[in-house]
Amino acid sequence: MPALTQVLSVNGAAIGAAMLLLWVAATIRRDVSIVDLFWGSGFVLIVWLSAVQCPPWSSRVLLLAALTTLWGLRLSWHLARRNHGQPEDPRYAAMRDRHGPRFWWISLFTVFLLQGALLWFIALPLQVAVVRDAARNWTVIDVLGIALWSVGFFFETVGDWQLARFRPEPANAGRVLNQGLWRYTRHPNYFGDCCVWWGLYLIAIPAGAAWTIASPIVMTLLLLKVSGVSLLEQTITERRPEYAAYQARTNAFIPGPPRSQQASDHRD
Numbered sequence: 001m002p003a004l005t006q007v008l009s010v011n012g013a014a015i016g017a018a019m020l021l022l023w024v025a026a027t028i029r030r031d032v033s034i035v036d037l038f039w040g041s042g043f044v045l046i047v048w049l050s051a052v053q054c055p056p057w058s059s060r061v062l063l064l065a066a067l068t069t070l071w072g073l074r075l076s077w078h079l080a081r082r083n084h085g086q087p088e089d090p091r092y093a094a095m096r097d098r099h100g101p102r103f104w105w106i107s108l109f110t111v112f113l114l115q116g117a118l119l120w121f122i123a124l125p126l127q128v129a130v131v132r133d134a135a136r137n138w139t140v141i142d143v144l145g146i147a148l149w150s151v152g153f154f155f156e157t158v159g160d161w162q163l164a165r166f167r168p169e170p171a172n173a174g175r176v177l178n179q180g181l182w183r184y185t186r187h188p189n190y191f192g193d194c195c196v197w198w199g200l201y202l203i204a205i206p207a208g209a210a211w212t213i214a215s216p217i218v219m220t221l222l223l224l225k226v227s228g229v230s231l232l233e234q235t236i237t238e239r240r241p242e243y244a245a246y247q248a249r250t251n252a253f254i255p256g257p258p259r260s261q262q263a264s265d266h267r268d
Contacts, residue, residue, distance in 0.1 A: 004131045007053050011046050011127060012120050018042065019116040023108045032092040032107055033083055035115055040075030042116075043068050046123045050130040058133045060142070060207055064126055064200060067149055071156075071196050078160050091231070122197065122219050124212040125204035133207035145202030152195025155181060155255075159188030176242045184255040186246065187232070190223045191253050229253060 018038065026032045047068045051057055057065075087093070092111070096103045162180040166172050181188035194216075201209070201216045222228060229252055237243045249259045 002053050002131070004128065007050055007131050008120075008127060010053060011049055011123075014045065014049055015042060015116045015120050016113070018045065019112040020108075023112040026107070026112075027104050031088045032096070032111055033086075033089040035112055036089070037076050037079050037083070039115065039119065040072035040079070042072070042119045043123050043126070044072040046120065047126045047130065050127050054130050058136070060133050060136065060138075060203065061130050063146075064129055064203055067146075067200060067203075068126060071149075071153060074157060078164075082164065118218070118222070122215045124215045125201045125209045128209035128212055129204035129207035132209070136206055139206045141202050141205050145199045145205075147199070148195050148202060149199030152192040152197075152199055154192065155185075155188045156192030156196065159192060163189070174240055176240050176246045178246055178250065181255070182250075183258060184251065186250050186252050187229050188255070190228045191255065193228075194220050194223050194253075224253065 019035075022035055022038055026034050047065045051061055051065055054061075083089075088096070092107075095107070095110070099106050159181045162182060163177055166177045185191050197216045197219045201213065204212070224230065233247075233252075237247075
């Protein structure tokens with residue numbers, strides 16, 4: 001059985017090499033958005049690369065690998081379908097305009113290697129569990145982790161599906177999706193993503209990964225404060241006039257019953 005440091009080093013090198021290749025491809029295509037397609041698949045790469053280095057595999061390792069693969073490939077497939085034929089993501093286009101001719105090499109550090117480092121860090125519970133789990137018995141924590149992952153996968157998958165059906169309809173141009181899961185949270189996909197990673201962390205705890213709690217915390221902060229809720233809502237009211245009223249009655253993240261207009265006015 002290899003040491004944890006060895007597995008972490010090999011995985012880090014693999015993610016770094018993958019990000020370097022993606023950066024070359026993005027520079028040639030002049031489209032940095034392709035890095036987002038690798039986000040989910042990158043975790044799949046890490047968990048299976050870890051497993052290959054650490055045979056034989058316990059049932060917990062196989063479960064973590066299966067759940068990560070299901071989540072990661074679905075996310076990459078969803079983003080690939082959504083972005084097909086679309087111009088570069090506005091976030092990256094704005095960075096390209098801001099940095100001008102220097103963007104091609106600045107993006108290597110501020111986009112690709114940074115995302116690679118975050119990916120590797122967030123995947124720490126998976127890597128530690130694969131290395132240190134020794135076919136231990138199942139626990140209540142495992143059951144809670146599976147349940148939380150299932151809730152998260154449901155919210156993320158169904159939320160993405162509902163939005164994908166809503167957007168193409170001409171009658172919905174400039175409007176806000178406030179039905180289905182979107183009636184109870186403004187970001188069911190981000191809430192689901194958060195639950196998925198806390199679920200995986202719980203499953204990894206009995207394998208000796210409790211100390212990696214910073215990884216799901218970082219993922220949660222990214223979803224809430226950096227690349228998720230906060231970033232998306234900075235300009236959305238300018239593009240969708242109905243969004244302010246939707247914000248007033250609908251929870252931003254954790255699902256809950258919609259508030260009445262009177263309650264919203266009283267809160268404000």
